[in-house]
Amino acid sequence: MNLSFAITSLEQGLAFGVMALGVFISFRILDFADLSVDGTLPLGAAVSARLLTAGINPFYSLIAALLAGGIAGAITGFLNTKLKIAPLLAGILTMTSLYSINLRIMGRPNIPLIGKSTIFSLIEKLGLPYPWNHLILLILIIIIVKFLLDAFLNTQIGFALRATGDNPQMIRSMGISTNSMKMLGLILSNALVALSGAMVAQYQGFSDVNMGVGTIVAGLASVIIGEVIIGKSSIMIATIGVVVGSILYRFSISIALNLGLAASDLKLLTALLVIIFLSTPRIKKALR
Amino acid sequence: MLKLKDLEKIFYKNTPNENIALNKVNLNVKKGDFITIVGSNGAGKSTLLNSIAGVFPVESGTIILDKEDITGKSEYRCAQKIGRVFQNPLAGTSPEMTIEENLSLAISKSNNLSLKWGLSKHKRKVMKKHLAKIDLGLEERLTTKVKLLSGGQRQALTLLMATVANPRLLLLDEHTAALDPATAIKIKNLTAELVNENNITTLMITHNMEDAIKMGNRLIMMDAGQIIYDIKAEEKENLSIEKLLKMFEIKHGGKFNNDRMLLSV
Ligand SMILES: Nc1ncnc2c1ncn2[C@@H]1O[C@H](COP(=O)(O)OP(=O)(O)O)[C@@H](O)[C@H]1O
Ligand SMILES: [Mg+2]
Numbered sequence A: 001m002n003l004s005f006a007i008t009s010l011e012q013g014l015a016f017g018v019m020a021l022g023v024f025i026s027f028r029i030l031d032f033a034d035l036s037v038d039g040t041l042p043l044g045a046a047v048s049a050r051l052l053t054a055g056i057n058p059f060y061s062l063i064a065a066l067l068a069g070g071i072a073g074a075i076t077g078f079l080n081t082k083l084k085i086a087p088l089l090a091g092i093l094t095m096t097s098l099y100s101i102n103l104r105i106m107g108r109p110n111i112p113l114i115g116k117s118t119i120f121s122l123i124e125k126l127g128l129p130y131p132w133n134h135l136i137l138l139i140l141i142i143i144i145v146k147f148l149l150d151a152f153l154n155t156q157i158g159f160a161l162r163a164t165g166d167n168p169q170m171i172r173s174m175g176i177s178t179n180s181m182k183m184l185g186l187i188l189s190n191a192l193v194a195l196s197g198a199m200v201a202q203y204q205g206f207s208d209v210n211m212g213v214g215t216i217v218a219g220l221a222s223v224i225i226g227e228v229i230i231g232k233s234s235i236m237i238a239t240i241g242v243v244v245g246s247i248l249y250r251f252s253i254s255i256a257l258n259l260g261l262a263a264s265d266l267k268l269l270t271a272l273l274v275i276i277f278l279s280t281p282r283i284k285k286a287l288r
Numbered sequence B: 001m002l003k004l005k006d007l008e009k010i011f012y013k014n015t016p017n018e019n020i021a022l023n024k025v026n027l028n029v030k031k032g033d034f035i036t037i038v039g040s041n042g043a044g045k046s047t048l049l050n051s052i053a054g055v056f057p058v059e060s061g062t063i064i065l066d067k068e069d070i071t072g073k074s075e076y077r078c079a080q081k082i083g084r085v086f087q088n089p090l091a092g093t094s095p096e097m098t099i100e101e102n103l104s105l106a107i108s109k110s111n112n113l114s115l116k117w118g119l120s121k122h123k124r125k126v127m128k129k130h131l132a133k134i135d136l137g138l139e140e141r142l143t144t145k146v147k148l149l150s151g152g153q154r155q156a157l158t159l160l161m162a163t164v165a166n167p168r169l170l171l172l173d174e175h176t177a178a179l180d181p182a183t184a185i186k187i188k189n190l191t192a193e194l195v196n197e198n199n200i201t202t203l204m205i206t207h208n209m210e211d212a213i214k215m216g217n218r219l220i221m222m223d224a225g226q227i228i229y230d231i232k233a234e235e236k237e238n239l240s241i242e243k244l245l246k247m248f249e250i251k252h253g254g255k256f257n258n259d260r261m262l263l264s265v
Helices: A003-029 A037-053 A058-081 A087-106 A119-124 A132-153 A156-166 A168-173 A178-204 A215-229 A235-258 A263-287 B045-052 B075-079 B099-110 B121-134 B151-163 B181-198 B209-214 B233-237 B241-252 B259-263
Strands: A110-112 A206-208 B002-011 B019-029 B034-039 B060-065 B082-085 B169-173 B201-205 B218-223 B226-232
Touching (some): A003 A132, A003 A178, A003 A215, A037 A110, A037 A206, A037 A215, A119 A132, A132 A235, A156 A168, A156 A178, A168 A178, A168 B075, A178 A206, A215 A235, A235 A263, B019 B226, B034 B045, B045 B201, B099 B121, B099 B151, B121 B151, B151 B181, B218 B241, B226 B233, B226 B241
Parallel strands (some): B034 B201
Antiparallel strands (some): A110 A206, B002 B019
16 A cells, blocks of 8 residues: 555545544444444435536535535434334435435536635635645644534533433433434534535545445444444544544555455445444354 | 322233323422322322333423423433432432542533533542441542442432432332331431431332331322322321321221332331
């Protein structure tokens, strides 16, 4: 693996790291297996790409993606908490609807962003050499997201959100609506995933309607790798783990590609990776 | 304080399995009452508490708590005024969160949730004071995750969490039944202490006749979805287990069928 491969993996790990933090919220904090993220990642990319082609400031396009993702999360939340549709199905319904919506937003399956003003082209103007400029920007964004998330999860509402996933009976006994908390968690989670989609689109130079396939599995892989390697003794540690997990995940993908694996086999590899990590505790127990 | 009027709860209504769990229950609870509730298995004791707590809607009747009609309100809304402790010592706390994080939720219960920090120096001081009361040394372990505590420690913490915000009503459903005898005694003493200290109106289901007689100022016996005895003040003080069982047999027309209850006599 040469240096440019390493830098690419690092950049991807950081850009998708925001998505992994979103998956961490739904999967770990809320204990809600939310599949909408396969639709909200490309949603963020679509919104951002569409705004960029209209000449909007790329940073504003990130905020627009964040909001769009939040709305998508609210829809999954509504399907689950108000219409009582099971979490998995609620996520699948949102994801499926988003496929059509994303096509509508983009007007076509793919929008190239080459030559458009992006967050990366803006940072390049500051005169720092590549790859430092890109890395600094990505690290800055993920640090802001991580610390805001850490802070939020240590507020009163944040405590309630965490307890909702951990013991919903307890949170109801505390006079708090588990439905409102689920809604809030799904909004936050999908907002971050869409933000990540916008970052990824600008990073890779295009938005594609199919770029969301396998997002949930990649997100899960990142979360789980982080837990195994960094741990989850506190929220601060756990969110570091998620970001590190995301970076390591992209590295392992690059290595697999370097070893001659076909790109089309990667989804299978990722799924296997998640299966192995998810079953390790059980296998360990069985062997004892 | 709490007024139940013709409360009726029917499970599987209009099916062959129709089950009248509460049959027109009437009850008038005064402020500061500590009522113990006994009755055979399936008498409707838990259903009574669940109905008051808004766990499920009732078929008919009204529940007035503190002059407010709470009939049909959702569980979390009722919980804003009601503290609860369940039989399962794991039910009342969040295992992955620390002792201080759990307690923080209970202390903020009376306020609306906000984006203020969940913990503060002041809050920690208040928590330590409260934890010192339960005398398990938990005040020195604020940052310990609750999943590392024993069942008894968790139940003590749950009890503290249920009472710390001064609820209008405290509902206890066999909350010591899953604990070992020594721990159960500790939790019972703690219950009496916390309830008396804050003069909290309390309904406590117990399968232990002796506790039912010893604790509280009023005893209710339920059978087949109805309150068959409501024993107060002096009459309660002169009660014995034998008398209580005899009273049951008179109304019920048969022996007490709660094995656990007889065993624990
Ligand atoms: N959630 C429920 N769904 C259906 N039936 C229930 C439910 N809860 C209680 N019951 C039934 O209602 C009756 C009263 O039960 P319960 O209140 O739990 O009795 P107790 O607590 O006095 O032992 C029983 O016949 C029980 O099977
Ligand atoms: Mg019961």
